[in-house]
Amino acid sequence: MNWLRYSSPQTFYPLAGKMVPWFMGAAVILGVVGLYIAFFAAPKDFQQGDAYRIIFIHVPAAWMSMFIYLVMAFWAGIGLAFNTRLSSMMAHSLAPTGALMTFIALWTGAFWGRPTWGAWWVWDARLTSELILLFLYLGYLSLVAAIDDPRRADKASAVLALVGAINVPIIYFSVKWWNTLHQGSSVSMTRAPSMASIMLTGMLVMVFAFWAYSIAVVLMRVRCQIRDRERDAAWVKQLEGS
């Protein structure tokens, strides 16, 4: 099978349309299971009581905020290097969902920090670098919106996306490099997770739910982008409201 065939907007558009319901369906099912574990199967935390239940959306959103940025920078870079339209459209479509995930991570973090740290916000390295990530997303989106010629907007925003990618490892390692109020990671590749297995299971199910959700909405958005930007192409005109 020739996967490059799907690098053209015309062939990707219907493929994306077929994938959206599957990913959205998976997101709903995983979300229901994850929330059931979060609120009914997982016990109270012995230190934080029920306040810790915010973890089930905070960690997935925070992970997605960083991961989406890297995927966005990747597609922006491909678009810049190979001048492929669909890659740039993918990058633009990822940015709003990435910004949303970043905002959710910050918001839920504030609502978790208040009862556990006694502060909605502190200027520690983890929180500050995550806030910078939000500004990078917003800056990227503003730049795309500010340049009238879409192909020039693709290139300028790609440079911003690539330069900003340096912030992602800074966020990730901030809890190691600096002395942060934010705790270190409870889950890592190199050692056993430092949380109860039912809590970990619930969190991972929610991670997959957020993952499936993000894929679904990004595909929905890239379809809108294709339809908008290729509106003068014969194949879009032939879609006739389908």
Place this chain on the structure above:
Amino acid sequence: MQWSSAAEFFAMGGYGLYVWGAYAVTAALIAAEVAGLLRRGKTLRTRTRGGR
């Protein structure tokens, strides 16, 4: 089961404001994103049909 009553569930051991404040805003933003995309898709389809 963790809860003996619905009231206890909503109270979240005294952390109700924080837990539900976090979850409610997340749910609202996700709903808004999906609704916005559905509306945008509909607008684009209408435009195509209108010969634009």
